[in-house]
Amino acid sequence: MTGSTATTENAGIAEPAVLSDVRGWFWDLDRHAFEWFLRSQQQARVGGDLLELGAYLGRSAIVMGNHLQPGEKFTVCDLFDSEAMEEENSAEMARSYRKTLTREAFEVNYLAFHDRLPELVQAPTSVLADGRIPAGSCRFAHVDASHVYEHVAGDIKVARAALAEDGVLVLDDYRSAHTPGVAAATWEAVFTLGLKPIVLTDCKFYGTWGDPEPAQELLLAASGGAPGCWVHPETIAGRQVLRMGGTPEKIADFPVSRHHDRLVKEAAARAQREGTVRAAELLAVRRAAAAAARRPVAVAKRMAADLLPPVVTSAVRRARRSK
Template sequence: MTTTATSGQAPPAETQGLPQPRTFDEVPGWFYRTDLVLFDWFLTRQRDLRHRGDLLEMGAYLGKSAVLMGAYLDAPEERFTVCDLFDSDAAPDEANGREMRHSYSTLTRRAFEANYLSFHDELPRILQAPTTAVPGEVADGSCRFVHVDASHLYEHVHGDIAAARDTLGPEGIVVLDDYRSDHTPGVACATWQAVLESGLRPVCVSSHKFYGTWGDPRPWQDALHSELRARGKCWLQWQQVAGQRLLLVGARKADPPTLPVSRHASPASAAVRKPPPRAAAARRLAVDLLPPVMTRALRRARR
């Protein structure tokens, strides 16, 4: 059964008393530096190009990627939908139920909402249901960015990719998590099957996520390669896979993007957001050139 909650509601009383993350890093989950850089780049470029549309996440865990995505809603009419089983029973799919019990036994909707509302004033639209509910709840062609991180089982991922294709507009971007992990062969199979048979065209890959489109990937690839090369600290390599051009990206040493600030952050950390890469580089240069006594004082203040 699908349970929904529309965005715009007040923080629910049920989130009181739950852990309240003071920083983005304190939100439980896995989000590596390269993917932080890539999420920021794609979502910021969509904003710069005035690509309008909704955001969709299938599989939320405790909200780490949702917290980040929610910061890129760019117009009042844009909507962010999150679909996850949360506490719901995965039956009648026993295989999916086993995966939920094994990997996400501590997952609750209350914890997701508490984490999300630590960084944003309003909840996204929540579908508490299997991802099979997405086609009936999210309009075709309405989205510009879809993150798929739900089941790791082939048959479910195959359906999630099909749902992403239908919900995305012509220039939309889909991100597939765990496309190459040793414990997720079903995701790998469904991902490359979509490339070979369903018109999904790769833009780039990180160690953990596949970024693709059913539109033209070349403008995205050229702009991404040019900008990351100019930033430096990124490993980039072109490859051809099944006749498709593909950019491999490693950015674990790159400067991170500006991250959402928690309402529970200390006053000092909340007042000072992380500077953009150029400002960070200038600050490092200044520290290098200052006398040692001032350098030590600056580092103590930053700590």
């Protein structure tokens, strides 16, 4: 069952029950792509550290952290609740993140899914240009911080130095209308710094300074690696690049947080006590019902009986009947 009931608070911060309780801009197709790349590296016994520039409340970091292997290090850099140094960056922070973002909230979210925090650098990403990430040490880097052209161009250089030869660089918002600076920095890196695109989704660019073809061949052979996905080859300046899309509805649910079962029980008890389900809980309960309906009958029945009030178990029955 993967119902969201994130109502219990930790120092005033709602603890997440499931990944979608963590606010952010990281959707299932890219979660699938991240997990596909990270898992493929693990299967090929490619080791190395992980790096994220721009974490917000931790949604993509939590997924990356799930693929950290023993001996590997995960560094996350974000301003969190610190001031940005420059006006354009400050305006972006005030517009998009200030109301919700604190380092403490990131930590509560991350620790709901993992035992240890990553190495946190609370500073502008430009500080990473000082070489504190050992050259060639990373296998995967996600750049999703400032959208200002000069900053993204700097972040790409930091990632380039940090990545091993066949490491994967992911650039967020490389084609959004409101982020022309990211687009400019992305294609500049392709045409002047030797960055090779592997695959493009609506939101993210996946590339490498190594050889993009082995990953492209695997993705093409596997039609994107999940039912519901498609990949389509394109050519840019004589080089193959894939586009990937679809709705990978059948990708495995991300593991629930350590708080999930307790939060579901608390929400169910509240619903019983009050004889009603609050709007937010109703949504959670519907999601839990839908998730339970997708599980084998015996498991769904047992979980529903253990955890859910009658209003939910009847929703599970309805969901099953309508299949």
